[in-house]
Amino acid sequence: MSALDVLDAEQWTVVALSLRVAATAVAFSLPLALLVAWFLARSRSRWRMVVDALVHLPLVLPPVVTGYLLLVVLGRRGLIGGWLDTHLGIVFAFHWTGAALAGAIMGFPLMVRPIRLSLEAIDRRVESAASTLGASSVMVWLSVTVPLALPGVLAGLVLAFARALGEFGATITFASNIPGETRTLPLAIYSYIQIPGGEGQAARLIVISVVVSLGALMVSELVARRIKRLQA
Numbered sequence: 301m302s303a304l305d306v307l308d309a310e311q312w313t314v315v316a317l318s319l320r321v322a323a324t325a326v327a328f329s330l331p332l333a334l335l336v337a338w339f340l341a342r343s344r345s346r347w348r349m350v351v352d353a354l355v356h357l358p359l360v361l362p363p364v365v366t367g368y369l370l371l372v373v374l375g376r377r378g379l380i381g382g383w384l385d386t387h388l389g390i391v392f393a394f395h396w397t398g399a400a401l402a403g404a405i406m407g408f409p410l411m412v413r414p415i416r417l418s419l420e421a422i423d424r425r426v427e428s429a430a431s432t433l434g435a436s437s438v439m440v441w442l443s444v445t446v447p448l449a450l451p452g453v454l455a456g457l458v459l460a461f462a463r464a465l466g467e468f469g470a471t472i473t474f475a476s477n478i479p480g481e482t483r484t485l486p487l488a489i490y491s492y493i494q495i496p497g498g499e500g501q502a503a504r505l506i507v508i509s510v511v512v513s514l515g516a517l518m519v520s521e522l523v524a525r526r527i528k529r530l531q532a
Contacts, residue, residue, distance in 0.1 A: 306504055310479070311488070315508055318465055318484040321396060325404035325464035326457050329411055333456060334446070337415035356409045358470075367402060367473025374401070374474075398475035399482045403464030410463050411456035418452025419445070458520040462513050485509050 307315070339345075340352055358366050374381035375393040384390040392398040422445060430440045446453070468486040475482040477491060489505050492498035 307508070311501065311505060313480055314483055314485060314488040314505065317396060317480070317482075319512075321400045321403055321484055322461050322464040324397075324400040325407060326411070326460045328400075329404045329408055329460060330453075330457065333408060333411040333415055333460075334453070337412045337419055337456075338441075338445075340412070341416045341419035355412050358406050359409050363406060363467070363469025364473050366405060367470035370398070370402060370405070370470065370474040374398070393474060394476050394478065394482065396475070396482055399467075399471045399484060400464070402470040402474050403467045404460075406467045406470055407460030407463035411460035414452040414455040414459065415449060416452075418449035422448045454520055454523055458516050461516055465512065466509070 336351065336355060340348060340355070371378065371393060373379050374384070376382060376385050376391065378393070381391075381393060384392075390397075392401055426448070427440050427444050430444045431437075435443065465484070466486055467484070468490065471482065471484060472487055472490075477483055477487045483491065485505055485508070489502045489509075492502035492505070
């Protein structure tokens with residue numbers, strides 16, 4: 301039996317959807333995470349503590365609560381979701397985009413923190429030197445700050461990807477467990493273990509989850525080491 305024969309078509313759909321949801325979550329989170337991490341690392345605003353608390357709130361709230369709040373705000377009859385659906389045709393609730401949004405929110409604190417720590421570790425004199433050579437603030441940010449913070453950015457991406465890949469509570473509350481639409485790996489595993497005789501199918505997806513997560517961590521470590529060697 302080949303490796304491709306281990307999973308059936310339905311399970312491959314679950315794997316593909318999970319990767320799509322996790323990748324979308326981190327791709328759309330990254331720009332905001334960079335801005336928020338920079339604000340937390342560099343700003344002395346009185347709002348810094350409030351922003352920090354809001355960023356880390358998903359880590360302490362039960363995921364189901366986060367999913368319910370998303371449903372209230374972005375559901376088809378939600379405060380914002382109704383307007384988005386009516387005027388722009390954008391739907392999150394009970395859609396794969398909702399699963400991506402739930403994963404992005406749950407993984408956002410894990411993306412922001414390592415980026416923030418990397419920014420705090422940068423020698424500000426390097427940035428000042430670039431400014432004295434005539435570089436604008438934007439150019440200093442793009443050519444000096446972000447490259448120096450790359451190990452933290454990469455660590456944040458991997459952590460957020462893994463968190464989005466494994467998100468369950470917020471996803472099932474906000475996006476439901478719809479086969480082929482919102483049923484990601486953790487939801488599929490949960491569904492299989494509720495079915496008599498489904499333990500084997502669940503076990504195969506568990507192995508896939510472990511392999512994908514370990515692979516992402518290993519690639520992240522290899523790339524981080526490469527970046528550090530180039531910066532040395």
